[in-house]
Amino acid sequence: MAKPRIATTSLAGCFGCHMSLLDIDDRILQVAELVDFDRSPIVDFKRITARCAIGLIEGGCCNEENVEVLRHFRKNCDVLVSVGDCATMGGIPALRNLVPLEECLREAYLEGPTVHNPERRMPDDKELPLLLDKVYCCHEVVKIDYHLPGCPPSADTIFRALVALLSGKQVDLPYGLIKFD
Amino acid sequence: MANDISFTIDGVEVAAAPGQTIIEAAEAAGIYIPRLCHKPGLEPFGGCRVCTVKSNGRPCSACTQPVAPGMVVENDTEELRALRRDLVELLFVEGNHFCMFCExxxxxxxxxxxYRFGIAAPRFDYTWPARQVDMSHPDILVDHNRCILCGRCVRTSRQVDGKNVFQFVGRGHEKRLAVNAEADLGATDAAVTDAAVGACPVGALLKKRIGFATPVGRRPYDERPIGTDIETAAARKE
Known part of the structure; x- marks a missing residue:
């Protein structure tokens, strides 16, 4: 029987949650026995290649590419999990939600005290994904099945969730594993 | 005063003194009713509604409702747990709560x-309101992003400190915490030794230069759910 596949991605995040996934230490060998990794920073596929049992999403959506990738994951994963505070509530990138986008860009590219930009250009290359008006957590964009909060969620939280999902159970986090910091 | 009033909470017989509120009688009996705006020693406020129970079938806030003989109180029911979850989730989306860097x-x-309710993420859309941070006082900061309008600082300043530093202004969703001065907290007679500073249940009112003094793992709610102290204090008495 083919192994179930897992896909992971980091949207508007810092890869800290992926570091926490690696922090499950030698238990990663158990995970590798049970699953095949599809699209993930670990294997570097750019698109999901086959139907996945589990999709792990780190980070929220700050630009149109994040939204496209998130929808691609939703379409191709049976169970989609928000991993970390950025995915579940926007996290640090969502700090910009407290400032209008235009003001944010002006500060970053024109008026900040350390900015050197004599041509006064804003990023306008067509290759660059457009920024959204604000940063959205994942469940404001697609349906999310489970949330693993934390900055980052502990390795134990991620491992426990993976084991539960791979054995066809619900993810049920005990008291000590729900943390918002 | 004699504990001569008898009533039930979730079918358990509880003895209470006349004039006690439901939350006080429950606490004395080792039953935890979740709460935010209630703080022992302060006048009841009934603002957060997290302590909502059903008394003889009608919803009321346990921190304001006095006990009565024969009263039948429902506390830990599925319906009330769901209501309290909703209230806490709404508080999270109503303000700007960045736990990852909050002291x-x-x-x-x-x-x-x-944590106690097992909330991994709020189900409601975030509102990201524009709120101010007041750093004007040399020793105390006010971060309105985190304020949940429980009024504990307002009441503590008035009833414990004998000052009148804080006050609510505005109505409905425009209600906010204000200070009793033309400008900001720095222009009031607030002092870092005021009990009001420690009365805040969230990170809206903080002493400066404390930072992250307690390591992760040794903070009050790292291992033990809130309310455990109330539940275990009664178990020890038995």
Missing amino acids: KSGHCELQALA
């Missing part, structure tokens, strides 16, 4: 309630 994290009663 109060691990000590915060709002966060602790979310």
Whole structure:
């Protein structure tokens, strides 16, 4: 029987949650026995290649590419999990939600005290994904099945969730594993 | 005063003194009713509604409702647990709560309630309101992003400190915490030794230069859910 596949991605995040996934230490060998990794920073596929049992999403959506990738994951994963505070509530990138986008860009590219930009250009290359008006957590964009909060969620939280999902159970986090910091 | 009033909470017989509120009688009996705006020693406020129970079938806030003989109180029911979850989730989306860099994290009663209720993420859309931070006072900061309008600082300043530093202004969703001065907290007679500073359940009112003094793992709510002290104090008495 083919192994179930897992896909992971980091949207508007810092890869800290992926570091926490690696922090499950030698238990990663158990995970590798049970699953095949599809699209993930670990294997570097750019698109999901086959139907996945589990999709792990780190980070929220700050630009149109994040939204496209998130929808691609939703379409191709049976169970989609928000991993970390950025995915579940926007996290640090969502700090910009407290400032209008235009003001944010002006500060970053024109008026900040350390900015050197004599041509006064804003990023306008067509290759660059457009920024959204604000940063959205994942469940404001697609349906999310489970949330693993934390900055980052502990390795134990991620491992426990993976084991539960791979054995066809619900993810049920005990008291000590729900943390918002 | 004699504990001569008898009533039930979730079918358990509880003895109470006349004039006690439901939350006080429950606490004395080792039954935890979740709460945010209630703080022993302060006048009841009934603002947060997290302590909502059903008394003889009607919803009321346990921190304001006095006990009565024969009263039948429902507390830990599926319906009330769901209502309290909703209230806590709404508080999270109504303000800007960045737990990952908040100094109060691990000590915060709002966060602790979310942990106790098993809330992994709020189901409601975030509102990202524009709120101010007041750093004008040399020793105290006010971060309105985190304020949940429980009024504990307002009441503590008035009833414990004998000052009148804080006050609410505005109505409905425009209600906010204000200070009793033309400008900001720095222009009031607030002092870092005021009990009001420590009365805040969240990180809206903080002493400066404390930072993250307690390591992760040793903070009050890292291992033990909020309310455990109330539940275990009664178990020890038995």
